[in-house]
Amino acid sequence: MTISISRTLNNNSSENEFKAAKVLESLPTRKPISQIIRDRVIAAGDPFFANDSIAHHISELEREELKKEIEVKLQSVFDSLVIDTANDHNTQETAKRVAKMYVDEVFKGRYHPMPKVTDFPNAKELDEIYTLGPISVRSACSHHFVPIVGQAWIGIVPSDRVIGISKFNRIVDWVMSRPHIQEEAAIMVADTIENLIKPKGLAFVIKAQHMCMTWRGVKEPETKMVNSIVRGSFRNDPYMKKEFFDLIRAHGFGD
Numbered sequence: 001m002t003i004s005i006s007r008t009l010n011n012n013s014s015e016n017e018f019k020a021a022k023v024l025e026s027l028p029t030r031k032p033i034s035q036i037i038r039d040r041v042i043a044a045g046d047p048f049f050a051n052d053s054i055a056h057h058i059s060e061l062e063r064e065e066l067k068k069e070i071e072v073k074l075q076s077v078f079d080s081l082v083i084d085t086a087n088d089h090n091t092q093e094t095a096k097r098v099a100k101m102y103v104d105e106v107f108k109g110r111y112h113p114m115p116k117v118t119d120f121p122n123a124k125e126l127d128e129i130y131t132l133g134p135i136s137v138r139s140a141c142s143h144h145f146v147p148i149v150g151q152a153w154i155g156i157v158p159s160d161r162v163i164g165i166s167k168f169n170r171i172v173d174w175v176m177s178r179p180h181i182q183e184e185a186a187i188m189v190a191d192t193i194e195n196l197i198k199p200k201g202l203a204f205v206i207k208a209q210h211m212c213m214t215w216r217g218v219k220e221p222e223t224k225m226v227n228s229i230v231r232g233s234f235r236n237d238p239y240m241k242k243e244f245f246d247l248i249r250a251h252g253f254g255d
């Protein structure tokens, strides 16, 4: 019995090694792509914290190569977790799936460029508040890499430029698709919108649940974190701030 178990383990680990070697074979024999990108980011003096975008330092081809490198590293994590990925039909391709999920989906805000945002003149010189929400928030916490799920609301008092309303959802999705802590995420979304349209007033509210507090840790199913950023006329004028919160309360914020 002992012999057959040890034979199975040996077979599995050699199959895993063979699989990893096959993926590595297809990679060029130079520095790992992650190192090449990292050197480039450092040379440019750019930060590369978990919640920073490094998309402008990566080509599309390099992104594909990066996924292969991540796949190999993830496979070794699964090997260390003593999971028989060679024989378990459920986890055979998991390293590849997770690598793709990180780079192209849940952390695409680090590796893919910001969506195209067209702006238009504020032809009628609207200087009233408009709000948008709820906007779905999907992110992951930097501490445990588990999901943050919630909603956000935006308030704008425009200046001379406006953008299509769907672009707010796209910007929130792009910025939030990185590992984050919520306080910094809220500031990053607000900064991105401010840089794009320089509104006279900007408010951003985010309400989200952190799986690191529900699925694990304190296992608290109801706690949500709320952050609000108010800038320009929303900060200077208490009536405008109140109007914004009244408006979003009417659109689900208080639920």
Ligand SMILES: Nc1nc2c(ncn2[C@@H]2O[C@H](COP(=O)(O)OP(=O)(O)OP(=O)(O)O)[C@@H](O)[C@H]2O)c(=O)[nH]1
Binding pocket: 141, 142, 143, 180, 181, 182, 183, 210, 212, 213, 216, 217, 218
């Ligand atoms: N301020 C802030 N904290 C967060 C956020 N997301 C997760 N956290 C918290 O970050 C903390 C990480 O703390 P640590 O004590 O290093 O990690 P831990 O030992 O796993 O902590 P527990 O979650 O309490 O088990 C946890 O208390 C999380 O609840 C966030 O967006 N903002």
